[in-house]
Amino acid sequence: MGKLLIVTIDGPAGVGKSTMAKRLARELGIPYLDTGAMFRSVAWKLGEGSWEWDEDKLKSELASFEYTLSGIGEESILSLNGTPIGNEVRTEEVGMWASNMATLPVVRSFLKEAQQSLGARFSLVAEGRDMGTVIFPEAPRKFFLDASVEERAARRFHQLEQMGKPADLEELKEQIAKRDHQDRNRAVAPLKAADDAVTIDTTELDKEQVFATLVQEMQK
Template sequence: MGKPLIVTIDGPAGVGKSTMAKQLARHLSIPYLDTGAMFRAIAWKLGEGAWDWDEARIQAELDDMDFGLSGVGEDSVLSMNSTPIGNEVRTEQVGMWASNIATLPVIRTFLKTAQQGLGNQVSLVAEGRDMGTVVFPNAPYKFFLDASVDERANRRFKQLSDMGKPADLNELKELIAKRDHQDRNRSVAPLMAADDAITIDTTEMNKAQVFTALKDRVA
C-alpha cells in the first residue's frame, strides 16, 4: 500500500473551501476532511467562554475527545466520539467561538495530532486554515483560496437565504472582517498561504472555474 495522498486547501472564512474540497475529494475518490468542523465541534462541546479556562481544564476535556472519518467526497462523515458532527456547529456564533479557541496552543496541538493521525491512515483532501503551513507541510498539492470580504459576505448571505435563514448582509461583512483579522494576526499558526501553495483568487470566478483550476493541477 502506497503512502496516503494529501491535498490541502486553505483560506479565509466564506471563500468556498468546503465546496471545492468536497468536489475535489469526490473527483479523487478519497475522503474530505473538514478541519474547521473539528474546531467548531470542540467549541460547541466546551461552550461559550471556554477560551478563558485554564489549560489543564481544557486538556482534561480534550482527553475525552476522539475524531473519526469515513466516506468519500461530499459523503464523507466526520465524527467526534463516534457521533457524526451535524449542523449544530454551523452557526455564526459557534464559528466565532471556534475562532476564539483556535488561538489556544493546547487546542491547536491536540487537533494537529488528530488531523495528522487521520492523514496517516487514509488519503484525503484537508480543508482549513493551516493545513499546508502547519499540519501537512509536506503535502504534494497545496492550494490557498481567497476572495474579497464583500464577495464572501454576499456568498454567505445567499447561502443562508437559500436555507431559509434570515441574515443581515452588513453584519455578515463585519463578522467576516473580524474573523479575518483574528485568524490572520493570531500568534499561533496565523492564516497565510504556504510558500509552495498555489493561490487562487476566486472573487471573479464561478464554482466550475475554481474546481477546474484545482483538478487540473492535481495529477
C-alpha cells in the same frame, strides 16, 4: 498499501473551501477532512466561554475527544466520539467561538495531533486554515483560496437566504472581517498561504472555474 496522498486547501472563512474540497475529494476517490468542523465541534461541545478556561481544564476535557472519519468526497463523515458532526456547529456564533478556540496553543496542539493521525491512516483532501503550513507541510499539492470580504459576505448572505434564515449583509461583512483579522494575526499558526501553495482568487470566478483550476493543477 500505496503511498497516501494528502491535498491541502486553505483560506479564510466563506471562500468556498468546503465545496471545492468535497468535489476534489470525490474526483480523487478519497475522504474529505473538514478541520474547521473539528474546531467548531470543540467550541460547541465545551460551550461559550470555554476558551477562557485554564489550560489544565481544557486538556482534561480534550482528553476525552476522539475523531473518526469515513466515506469519500461529499459523503465523508467526520465524527466526534462516535457521533457525526452536523449542522449544529455551522452557526455564525459557533464560528466565532471556534475562532477564539483557534488562538489557544493547547487546542491547536490537540487538534494538530488528531488531524495528523487521520492523515497517517487515509489519503485526504484536508481543508482548513493551516493545513499546508503547519499540519501537512510535506503535502505534494497545496492550494490557498481567497476572495474579497464583500464577495464572501454576499455568498454567505445568499446561502442563509436559501436556507430560510434571516441575515444582515452588513453584519456578515463585519463578522467575516473580524474573523479574518483574528485568523491572520494570531500568534500561533496565522492564516496564510504556504510558500509552495497555488493561490486562487475566487472573487470573480464561479464554482466551475475554480474547480477546473484545481483539477488542472492536480494533473500537472
